[in-house]
Amino acid sequence: MNVARGLIVALALAAGPLAMVDAAAAQMSANPPEIGAKIRQMGPDLTRDMVQATNQLYAPLHAAAPKDGVRVVRDVKYGPHARNALDLYAPEQSSSAPPPIVVFAHGGGFVRGDKADVANVGAYFARHGVAAILMNYRLAPESTWPSGPEDVAALVRWIKANPDAHRGDVRRIVLAGNSAGAMHIAAYAFYEEHQVADDGVVGAILISSPAVNLVGRTIDPARDALYYGTDVSRHAQMSAVNHVAGRRIPLFLSVGEIDIPLAHEQNRELMAALFERDKRLPFFKTALGHNHISIVEHINTADDSLGRDMLEFIRTAQPQ
Numbered sequence: 001m002n003v004a005r006g007l008i009v010a011l012a013l014a015a016g017p018l019a020m021v022d023a024a025a026a027q028m029s030a031n032p033p034e035i036g037a038k039i040r041q042m043g044p045d046l047t048r049d050m051v052q053a054t055n056q057l058y059a060p061l062h063a064a065a066p067k068d069g070v071r072v073v074r075d076v077k078y079g080p081h082a083r084n085a086l087d088l089y090a091p092e093q094s095s096s097a098p099p100p101i102v103v104f105a106h107g108g109g110f111v112r113g114d115k116a117d118v119a120n121v122g123a124y125f126a127r128h129g130v131a132a133i134l135m136n137y138r139l140a141p142e143s144t145w146p147s148g149p150e151d152v153a154a155l156v157r158w159i160k161a162n163p164d165a166h167r168g169d170v171r172r173i174v175l176a177g178n179s180a181g182a183m184h185i186a187a188y189a190f191y192e193e194h195q196v197a198d199d200g201v202v203g204a205i206l207i208s209s210p211a212v213n214l215v216g217r218t219i220d221p222a223r224d225a226l227y228y229g230t231d232v233s234r235h236a237q238m239s240a241v242n243h244v245a246g247r248r249i250p251l252f253l254s255v256g257e258i259d260i261p262l263a264h265e266q267n268r269e270l271m272a273a274l275f276e277r278d279k280r281l282p283f284f285k286t287a288l289g290h291n292h293i294s295i296v297e298h299i300n301t302a303d304d305s306l307g308r309d310m311l312e313f314i315r316t317a318q319p320q
Contacts, residue, residue, distance in 0.1 A: 031289030031303055039294055044258050046292055058297040062120050065300045069093055070126040076165070078158035081138055084151060086158070087115050088166055089122030089132040100314050101131045101168035103155060107179030107208070107296070109223035110140045110148075118178075124300035128311055131168035133159070137184060140227035145238055148184030148227075149194035156188075156196045169200075174314045176205035178296045179263075180223075183211050183240075189251070190243040203317040205252045205310055208263045208292050212240040212270045241273040252283040252313045254306060256290035263292060285309055 031039060035057050042050045073088040091099055104121050106113040115134035125132035137151040152175065160170055177185040188194055189204040211224055214235035219225045228238050236242055253271065255263050267284075274282050287295050287305045299307045 031294070031298065031305065035294075035303075036289040039258060039289060039291055042258075042291060044260050044291060046260050050291070051293055054291060054293040054297060058120075058294065058301065061301040062297075065120065065123065066127065067123045068127070070123055072122070073165075078135070079151065079154040081143075083136045083138045083143075084154060085115070085136045086155065087119070087122060087134045089119075089126035089134070090167060091126050091129050091131065093129075098163075098167055098169040099129050099131050100172040100174065100317070101133065101159060101166065101170070102174045102176055102205075102310075102314055103133045103135060103152070103159075103185075105135050105137060105148075105152070105175075105177030105181030105184050107177070107181050108139075109220070110180045110183075110227035111223055112139065113180070118296060120300040121296065124307055125311070125314075127300070130311070130314055131166050133166065137181075140223075144226075145228050146187060146191070146194060148180075149187035149191055152184055152188040153194055153196050156199050156201065160196070160200065171200045171319050172202050172317060173200045174203040174205060174317055175201055176207070176310070178207035179210055179292065180227075182206040182209040186212060186240045189249045190240045190246065192246045195247070200319070201249060202319055203250045203252065203313060205254070205313065206270075207254045207306075208256065208259055208295055209253070209266055209270065210260065210262050212266045213242075214239045241269055244273045244277050248278075250283075250313075250317060252285070252310065254285040254287060254295070256287045256292060256295040258289070258291040259295065260292045283309075283313060 038057060042053060069092045071090045071092045076086050076088060078084050078086050102125050104118055106115055106118045115136050118134055122132040122134045135155050138147045159166060159173060163170055175185045175188060185204050186206055186209060214228055219228065253267055255267050271281060285306060290298060290305060295306060298305060
């Protein structure tokens with residue numbers, strides 16, 4: 001992300017919510033009016049009806065979206081479990097240098113979801129010259145903490161061991177995810193005991209993170225509690241905000257304007273911990289007009305609210 005844009009966001013955050021909205025409006029395209037109005041009418045609550053309605057809005061846009069110049073390989077195994085599978089979206093056009101790699105972990109409340117749900121993300125990045133790897137991971141309640149970062153580590157090892165399969169730059173890997181997937185990426189990024197030696201990871205993108213701090217709040221019994229468990233004495237150790245003191249992987253955080261309140265609160269807590277550590281804010285983006293689902297669904301449509309900044313972050317991330 002360029003310095004000017006990062007400065008705009010940082011100054012806006014310091015100035016308050018209204019300034020943040022003004023700065024965001026100046027640097028991103030809004031949700032198309034016919035979709036944006038419907039998204040706003042739904043509100044931020046994460047109900048089954050809201051999820052289905054948002055998906056229905058974007059299904060025809062995904063079907064019509066460009067997918068040219070993309071080589072797709074599906075259901076490649078990266079580990080022993082049935083859920084240890086990935087889909088590869090690679091640029092077809094050859095380049096003199098291998099492209100950067102982005103790994104994307106889908107959402108689903110730790111208990112559901114599939115890499116096919118974020119196929120639009122894979123197509124978008126491959127169309128823009130990035131090798132995209134969409135990962136499935138083990139689900140709760142069968143698999144619990146720390147299966148998420150373990151699966152991310154297994155996938156990183158696969159990337160390192162199979163350069164001919166993805167043809168990407170193993171020195172420039174950016175890990176990304178939304179919702180529950182963002183938490184698995186965060187757990188890898190902040191817990192050094194789960195990281196692969198010399199992993200080539202140069203950045204992490206956390207979209208709508210819902211569980212960076214498990215302490216002092218009620219844990220959703222149908223989602224989070226099935227993964228993290230109900231033993232509150234263990235929740236502090238599982239909370240990413242308590243593990244920011246180690247390796248400093250560059251971060252890009254994002255929420256939707258109409259995201260679930262928990263995502264806004266949890267991102268506030270994570271940014272506070274990172275500011276305390278670094279004395280400056282991480283890259284941050286509020287996607288105007290988007291809820292907890294559309295913040296990912298809009299990628300690879302005419303609305304480029306979040307994708308272009310993710311691309312810039314990926315393209316400019318370099319080995320340290």
